[in-house]
Amino acid sequence: xxxxxxxxxxxxxxxxxxxxxxxxxxxxxxxxxxxxxxxxxxxxxxxxxxxxxxxxxxxxxxxxxxxxxxxxxxxxxxxxxxxxxxxxxxxxxxxxxxxxxxxxxxxxxxxxxx
Amino acid sequence: xxxxxxxxxxxxxxxxxxxxxxxxxxxxxxxxxxxxxxxxxxxxxxxxxxxxxxxxxxxxxxxxxxxxxxxxxxxxxxxxxxxxxxxxxxxxxxxxxxxxxxxxxxxxxxx
Numbered sequence: 001x002x003x004x005x006x007x008x009x010x011x012x013x014x015x016x017x018x019x020x021x022x023x024x025x026x027x028x029x030x031x032x033x034x035x036x037x038x039x040x041x042x043x044x045x046x047x048x049x050x051x052x053x054x055x056x057x058x059x060x061x062x063x064x065x066x067x068x069x070x071x072x073x074x075x076x077x078x079x080x081x082x083x084x085x086x087x088x089x090x091x092x093x094x095x096x097x098x099x100x101x102x103x104x105x106x107x108x109x110x111x112x113x114x
Numbered sequence: 115x116x117x118x119x120x121x122x123x124x125x126x127x128x129x130x131x132x133x134x135x136x137x138x139x140x141x142x143x144x145x146x147x148x149x150x151x152x153x154x155x156x157x158x159x160x161x162x163x164x165x166x167x168x169x170x171x172x173x174x175x176x177x178x179x180x181x182x183x184x185x186x187x188x189x190x191x192x193x194x195x196x197x198x199x200x201x202x203x204x205x206x207x208x209x210x211x212x213x214x215x216x217x218x219x220x221x222x223x224x225x
Contacts, residue, residue: 004156033212042202042217043157058212090156099206099213102147102159110154 002027006091006106013081013113021076021109023091031094032074033058033103034066036087043090049074050097081113118146118203118216126222133190135219137203138183146179147204147213148188157202160188195225 004025013019025032033048035058045058049068063085065077074093078085088110092103121136137146145164149157163170163179163186170177176189190197200220204213 035215040217043215045212045214048212088154092157099145099147100162102149102162103157103204103213104159105156107156108154 002104004091004093004104004106006089006109008109009107011109011111013111015082015113016080019078019081019111021078021089021091021111023074023076023106024072025074025091025093025104026072027093027095027104028071029093029095029104030071031097032068033092033094034064034074034076035090035092036060037090037108038087046076046089078111081111083113085111086113087111118205118214120201120203120216120219122219123217124220124222126224127193129193129195129223129225131193133193133197133221133223135188135201135221137186137188137205137216139186139203139205140184141207143181143205143207145206146177146186148175148177148186149202149204149215151200151202151218153199160201190221193221193223195223197221198223 007022034046035043037043044060047066049055091106095101118139147162148160151157161172174191179186200218202218204215
C-alpha cells in the first residue's frame with residue numbers, strides 16, 4: 001500500500017531531551033515536507049526537501065533539523081525540545097518538486113513537551 | 115506567510131443538504147488544492163484545480179476557481195454524516211514549490 005509512515009504516533013517528552021520523529025514513504029516521491037498543526041494557526045511548514053541531500057527551511061524552522069540521506073526517509077529532529085514545540089506534526093510527500101500533484105500525508109505525531 | 119483562508123470557519127448542515135466552503139488567497143498561483151482531515155488524522159487530498167481551469171468535478175465534489183477574485187469554492191452535494199471533517203484549501207505561489215494551507219472549515223453533517 002502506498003503510504004507515508006510516521007513514528008511514533010504519540011510522544012511525551014521533557015524539555016531539552018533530544019528526539020527524532022521518523023518519516024518514510026514507499027512511493028519513490030521526490031518531494032517531502034514537515035508541517036506542524038496548531039489550533040487557530042492551521043498547518044505551517046517547518047522544512048522541506050526537493051531530493052536527496054537537498055533541504056530547505058519552511059515558515060517555522062527554528063528549533064528543528066532535518067536530513068534527507070535516502071529518498072524514502074525524512075526524519076525530523078528536535079535537538080532541545082521546548083514546550084512551545086508541543087504540537088501535531090505531519091510528514092507529507094509528493095511525486096514531483098512542483099505542486100502538480102497532491103500531497104500524501106502521514107497519520108501524524110502528537111508531541112507533548114513538558 | 116499564510117496563503118489561503120477558508121470561510122466559514124465552521125458549518126453545520128443536515129444530511130442530504132449541500133455544503134459550500136470558500137477559500138481566498140493573496141498572490142498568483144499555479145494551482146489550488148483541497149484536502150479533508152478527519153479529527154486529528156492526516157490530511158487526504160481531494161482535488162486539484164489549475165490556474166487555467168474554472169471548474170472541476172470529482173464525484174460529489176465540485177470546485178470552482180476565480181483567479182480574478184483570488185478565490186475558490188468547494189461544493190459537496192448530497193452530504194453524508196461521513197463527510198464530517200475539516201476541509202482545507204492549499205495554494206502554491208507562482209515560482210514556489212511549496213503548498214500553503216489555510217486554517218480550515220469545520221463541517222458537521224447531522225444525520
